[in-house]
Amino acid sequence: MSQVPQKSDSFKDRxxxxxxxxxxxxxxxxxxxxxEQEIIPPGLNEDVIRLISSKKNEPEWLLEWRLKSFxxxxxxxxxxxxxxxxxxxxxxxxxxxxxxxxxxKLGSLDEVDPELLDTYNKLGIPLEEQKMLSNVAVDAVFxxxxxxxxxxxxxxxxxxxxxxxxxxxxxxxxLIKKYLxxxxxxxxxxxxxxxxxxxxxxxxxxxxxxxxCPMELSTYFRINASQTGQFERTLIVAEAGSHVSxxxxxxxxxxxxxxxxxxxxxxxxxxxxxxxxSTVQNWYPGDKEGKGGIYNFVTKxxxxxxxxxxxxxxxxxxxxxxxxxxxxxxxKGDNSVGEFYSVAMTNxxxxxxxxxxxxxxxxxxxxxxxSKGISAxxxxxxxxxxxxxxxxxxxxxxxxQCDSILIGDKCGAHTFPYIDVRxxxxxxxxxxxxxxxxxxxxxxxxxxxxxxxDAVSMIVNGFCKEVFAExxxxxxxxxxxxxxxxxEGSVG
Amino acid sequence: MLEIKNLHASVxxxxxxxxxxxxxxxxxxxxxxxxxxxxxxTLANIISGSDKYEIxxxxxxxxNNNLFDLNTEERALQGIFMSFQYPAVIPGVNNTxxxxxxxxxxxxxxxxxxxxxxxxxxxxxxxxxxxxxxESYLRRxxxxxxxxxxxxxxxxxxxxxxxxxLAILDETDSGLDIDALKIIAKGVNDYRTDKKAFLVITHYxxxxxxxxxxxxxxxxxxxxxxxxxxxxxxxxxxKGYQWLSDNSVK
Numbered sequence: 001m002s003q004v005p006q007k008s009d010s011f012k013d014r015x016x017x018x019x020x021x022x023x024x025x026x027x028x029x030x031x032x033x034x035x036e037q038e039i040i041p042p043g044l045n046e047d048v049i050r051l052i053s054s055k056k057n058e059p060e061w062l063l064e065w066r067l068k069s070f071x072x073x074x075x076x077x078x079x080x081x082x083x084x085x086x087x088x089x090x091x092x093x094x095x096x097x098x099x100x101x102x103x104x105k106l107g108s109l110d111e112v113d114p115e116l117l118d119t120y121n122k123l124g125i126p127l128e129e130q131k132m133l134s135n136v137a138v139d140a141v142f143x144x145x146x147x148x149x150x151x152x153x154x155x156x157x158x159x160x161x162x163x164x165x166x167x168x169x170x171x172x173x174x175l176i177k178k179y180l181x182x183x184x185x186x187x188x189x190x191x192x193x194x195x196x197x198x199x200x201x202x203x204x205x206x207x208x209x210x211x212x213c214p215m216e217l218s219t220y221f222r223i224n225a226s227q228t229g230q231f232e233r234t235l236i237v238a239e240a241g242s243h244v245s246x247x248x249x250x251x252x253x254x255x256x257x258x259x260x261x262x263x264x265x266x267x268x269x270x271x272x273x274x275x276x277x278s279t280v281q282n283w284y285p286g287d288k289e290g291k292g293g294i295y296n297f298v299t300k301x302x303x304x305x306x307x308x309x310x311x312x313x314x315x316x317x318x319x320x321x322x323x324x325x326x327x328x329x330x331x332k333g334d335n336s337v338g339e340f341y342s343v344a345m346t347n348x349x350x351x352x353x354x355x356x357x358x359x360x361x362x363x364x365x366x367x368x369x370x371s372k373g374i375s376a377x378x379x380x381x382x383x384x385x386x387x388x389x390x391x392x393x394x395x396x397x398x399x400x401q402c403d404s405i406l407i408g409d410k411c412g413a414h415t416f417p418y419i420d421v422r423x424x425x426x427x428x429x430x431x432x433x434x435x436x437x438x439x440x441x442x443x444x445x446x447x448x449x450x451x452x453x454d455a456v457s458m459i460v461n462g463f464c465k466e467v468f469a470e471x472x473x474x475x476x477x478x479x480x481x482x483x484x485x486x487x488e489g490s491v492g
Numbered sequence: 493m494l495e496i497k498n499l500h501a502s503v504x505x506x507x508x509x510x511x512x513x514x515x516x517x518x519x520x521x522x523x524x525x526x527x528x529x530x531x532x533x534t535l536a537n538i539i540s541g542s543d544k545y546e547i548x549x550x551x552x553x554x555x556n557n558n559l560f561d562l563n564t565e566e567r568a569l570q571g572i573f574m575s576f577q578y579p580a581v582i583p584g585v586n587n588t589x590x591x592x593x594x595x596x597x598x599x600x601x602x603x604x605x606x607x608x609x610x611x612x613x614x615x616x617x618x619x620x621x622x623x624x625x626x627e628s629y630l631r632r633x634x635x636x637x638x639x640x641x642x643x644x645x646x647x648x649x650x651x652x653x654x655x656x657x658l659a660i661l662d663e664t665d666s667g668l669d670i671d672a673l674k675i676i677a678k679g680v681n682d683y684r685t686d687k688k689a690f691l692v693i694t695h696y697x698x699x700x701x702x703x704x705x706x707x708x709x710x711x712x713x714x715x716x717x718x719x720x721x722x723x724x725x726x727x728x729x730x731k732g733y734q735w736l737s738d739n740s741v742k
Contacts, residue, residue, distance in 0.1 A: 443542055447540050447564055447567075447576075448568055448597075449568035449594050449654070450593055458589070458593065461584070463583070
């Protein structure tokens with residue numbers, strides 16, 4: 001009789017449909033904006049660096065800093081230890097500077113190209129201050145330059161500096177000179193050296209002593225031009241006793257080519273200061289065949305310089321063809337605290353190699369690593385973490401938890417925890433789990449009338465709950481939605 | 493309500509069910525008894541919509557429709573509920589969220605207004621009392637770290653909340669102490685009406701002392717070898733299954 005084939009057919013059809021829906025779901029942010037741009041032709045040499053520096057009217061010391069970084073970079077080799085595979089990158093085929101053409105220096109938002117404002121509106125980021133629903137100040141970086149920073153006046157009242165990096169170089173050269181490269185020295189690694197040579201713009205944040213920043217600060221990065229790389233640089237300095245929460249979001253158009261994004265983020269927390277840095281990374285991940293997508297090679301590091309300081313990284317990584325990223329904390333001050341909360345979701349042919357490093361130097365320093373990896377499709381998802389307890393770090397403590405969940409049987413999850421303890425008083429805890437979204441879980445949910453799609457979303461959100469709880473409210477909602485889109489129909 | 497006709501099913505080439513015939517009317521409680529491996533849970537899973545089995549012959553009619561035209565979710569939404577022998581664990585998802593999602597999926601399907609958090613809490617607190625369950629249960633993740641007894645009680649809580657028309661209780665008594673068994677049986681008996689039907693799967697007579705079946709079927713090696721009234725359970729308890737399997741061979 002044929003009843004049963006009918007039953008399984010209808011079930012299978014439905015699953016297939018779910019998968020199709022997901023595959024056909026466009027990357028929502030994949031549009032290209034038609035904006036007149038000024039682009040330096042592809043290629044990298046000292047002249048290009050001089051040109052970038054002169055376009056930004058930079059002081060001599062900064063040009064020297066760039067050129068020195070470039071010299072270092074030329075001697076370095078691309079790292080190959082990450083568990084990611086991609087064809088060699090031709091660094092001479094990339095353009096290192098693209099900027100929307102501007103008539104004059106922008107004084108206010110009214111003077112920003114309407115097409116640009118429209119782009120950000122499409123992305124759901126209204127820059128007009130009166131439209132801001134929540135208490136978030138936004139800096140928008142379009143390709144290589146920062147185009148708008150909101151709430152400047154309000155922030156200035158509290159002495160908070162939040163402005164494009166290139167503007168800060170002009171207005172606060174002493175601060176930049178003092179802190180640039182403090183957490184991430186130019187020669188730290190291949191990509192940080194490249195960034196240090198060619199970085200174009202980014203955000204600079206300075207929170208004065210004892211100030212609790214009155215609003216969330218946010219930077220929105222957008223790659224628009226083709227064949228260009230984006231090399232932004234973010235520097236956040238929190239003086240003694242200050243607090244700041246910073247959000248970072250990113251998207252890019254859909255393109256067949258791979259685009260390079262090699263950013264550097266540096267955080268410096270003085271005594272009793274507290275920096276919370278949250279990222280929702282949604283660069284274009286490539287199509288379902290693995291064509292196109294952003295290569296996201298990012299160096300992020302925080303320095304807990306003073307005693308009792310705290311730096312907390314939270315990241316939701318759903319985009320990019322390749323992610324290579326290890327937000328880290330150097331715990332130099334006594335009693336300082338470092339945290340890393342991460343959700344990395346990969347689908348189709350995405351590859352992510354991400355994790356954290358915690359370097360304990362001061363006494364009674366404490367770090368926490370919570371990493372949640374979700375792999376679907378044919379993707380590869382790797383956690384790589386390093387915890388180092390130096391000899392000086394009396395009574396250091398670390399807790400690491402790395403959980404992976406697999407959806408389907410064609411993806412992979414890998415965990416590489418490195419631990420280096422040089423002080424016997426250290427307390428280390430490491431937990432790791434890998435699980436599948438089980439057929440039994442889905443059957444259980446279905447039997448209660450909950451659809452497969454809702455069940456997967458429920459299970460994954462439950463899996464990521466600890467990390468989502470760390471996000472500021474506005475981002476938590478966005479993260480939930482993003483996960484749902486990235487997950488839709490990933491069960492087959 | 494449910495008519496199982498000449499049902500044959502196999503898993504990975506092994507024939508498990510070899511021609512089952514059962515008709516359950518609204519208001520009836522049917523019990524299926526049998527040893528391990530006789531096919532009891534297979535039958536329960538097939539009715540609920542598990543895709544692990546291949547139906548090689550026969551059909552099931554549920555409320556005048558071919559059950560096999562419905563997927564698992566649709567069967568649930570149309571009133572079939574299974575209390576699992578081994579309920580799945582879902583870490584990070586709390587019971588309140590899970591049960592509210594399930595109830596609202598059903599209400600939506602029936603064209604009712606979905607309950608908001610407040611109304612749901614009122615409802616669920618009442619149900620918890622019926623099963624003598626603590627409210628702290630609501631904050632715990634679905635079946636995570638639950639004892640065997642807690643899991644079974646949780647299944648019955650879901651049943652009385654989702655209000656199915658046909659409830660299949662798969663080994664609900666296993667792993668329960670006598671007090672828990674009494675509470676669960678009371679929950680089932682209070683829930684019973686002349687519109688609702690039950691299919692109770694069990695090894696032992698014990699449960700049937702508290703949940704009185706109208707019909708008992710004895711399942712041996714994929715076939716029903718005997719059906720009878722509740723007195724059959726007593727006979728089984730005395731004589732075991734051997735005399736029946738001998739008969740079936742002859």
